Amino acid sequence: MTNSAKHRLTRREVLGGAGAMTAAAVISQRAAADDMPGVTATEIKIGQTMPYSGNASAYGAIGRTELALFKMINDQGGINGRKLNLISVDDGYLPPRTVEQTRRLVEQEGVAFMFNTLGTPTNTAIHKYLNMKKVPQLFVATGADKWGDYKHYPWTMGWQPSYRIEAQIYAKYILQNLPGAKVGILYQNDDFGKDYVNGMKDIFGDRFDKLVVKAVSYESTDPTIDSQIVTLQSSGANVFVNITIPKFGAQAIRKVYDLGWRPTHFITNVSASVGAVIKPAGVEKAVGIISGVYLKDNTDPAWANDPGMNEWRAFMSKYMPGADLNDVNHVFGYGCGLTLVQVLKQCGNDLSRANIMRQAANLHDLDVKILLPGIKVNTSPTNYHPIRQLQLAKWNGKTWERFGEILSATAT
């Protein structure tokens, strides 16, 4: 897509052509095959674990979308003549099973790399293993910040804006636009929640304790968070940062409204889904809530005639007939899949694990069409956070109305 990528390709083709003319061609090809596990002249084998069963099985839609997307790519001739063979297996969101399944994919199936494996604990369980084996763990489907640690884990890369980046953006906005803010934070007591709190701390710095009048947590297994909301309201906070997963996001919106509390209310991108959060909470109760978004919302009529979303809809109707078009996971999986397609295109015929990782860290202003206008995918050997931009949006009762510029933050 960029000049440098194109240039690289031609140079490699030239080299390949020259190589073919020499008598050593056969030997060099064999050597290349040895260096490219999971890759043949006609196929690239890719591994993935997904929670098709268990508590988190709703996310299985991501894996199914990617399977369908790669089928479409294969129908169009594959990439450089190679078909994508995604082996997507169930881990039930249980780390020990993720380890087992990943080892099967790497050692038995001999996949070239792992792609978009879902979940924070599950990916943590295979983080070290894959890096030790030097198997790329590409575009993991989790927003934890640690997937951008290129120094210690050079074979692992995230995709979506990390929770920490998102929180930094909210914190910046609060500092710049809400003088006299007294911040109340509700967060889930796990990696997910703590990444956000850390992001706020990155920006607030020494003033964190002064700005944040109350921070309360909940467990993902709690039945309700009503008492936490009451605590926050009575703390006198006038800014509410709502770091919850969808079920609790909806509860919080309803409770805040019912209590007659009217803070400036930020909700995580995770819980910005119209279908899963806003509608269950009540569209009128959510008016005024602010969130950071990076994907085009498939439930938002604003994108009804958007060319990028039309492509997505055409893909969905042909390759995933009957699937729920309101499910954001289909958009997410489509975006991750398209990013991978670009990486593999850039690899040309050198599909060694080292080069796959090199190209994954060599994306420049990639326009994935389901991302908001202006948000681009960028990576480099020292930036393993492909998407680090967001735009703020306010719920106006009907749709998320985006406002202000595309904001970016620097993860620490």
Next chain:
Amino acid sequence: MITKPGLLAQTARIPERNAIVWRGAIVFKLIGLAAAIAATFVFSGYHLFQLTMVIIYAIAILGLNIVTGYSGQISLGHGAFYAIGAYVSAILMTQYNLPYWATLPAAALVCAIVGFAIGLPALRLGGLYLALTTFALAITLPQILKYRAFEDWTGGVQGIVLAKPDAPFGLPLSADQWLYLFSLAVGVVAFVLARNLLAGRIGRAMRAVRDHPIAAEAMGVHLALLKTKTFAVSALFTGVAGALGAIAVQYVAPDSFSVFLSIVLFVGLVVGGVASVAGAVFGAAFVVYMPNVAEKISKAAPDAIYGIILIAILFFAPSGVAGALARIAERVRGKDRFKDGIPLQGGTR
């Protein structure tokens, strides 16, 4: 294989045949052990990892079997002991730099103590109350593991990542091979100990408590104490399994030990065969391999497939795999020695 509980009563009646069966069983076991050792050099890393997990779950299910199968007390919370064992091992390895093998006795001890402490009040209630108390334990534990005060030890929600042990003494074995052999050795010791315990006086007392508590008490068995001790021993076995599991998976996190783990162990127990030492192995194999089979059949609804397979097994082999095998073995031998109502080793109690 046929030398288990129900047979004890038979010993006096048919001593000579029993001796033959006994010898046959020894040979059978030795062949099995040889095959298990040979597997080290036949299978690749991934398959060895799976077999290691089978051994680990077998030990865990064996522990559950002692309390549920033999002693008749239902525990829905043995995943908690598995988790405690795993965390004890992980914390000792990372915080105190203990070698991995040295963490097993520690995990055993801690779990036995916790098991005793929990059994003390719970088992006096018995029956369904124990089921609920243990279930509560399994629900509570993941959150305790996340609790801030313990975070320095437990790593909180992030869990603890462990290093994989290499083969000692410069043995020419890969880490997977070594871990498999190590687990196998621990497993053999655990099974021999369990068998000796269950075949002896204490085992008889346990079954007496299960089958007729009042009669057992009349015979001089201290009900509450025996039940509590049984529970502690049971927790000990499952805790050792948890410690091994942590070493094999190289990662512990609260999410690995949800309440579902306890249910899975219970499923393994019933599928393998209640009150059968060998059944634990079959149950463990089911627990490890069946989810993969279910997923191969349908990616859309693996849970449903798993459920259907489970119901089918309970329908066709109500006394578990071990019970079904024992019945087949008897039929092959052509003598239905269990006709007179003495329960099979996979008996349905």
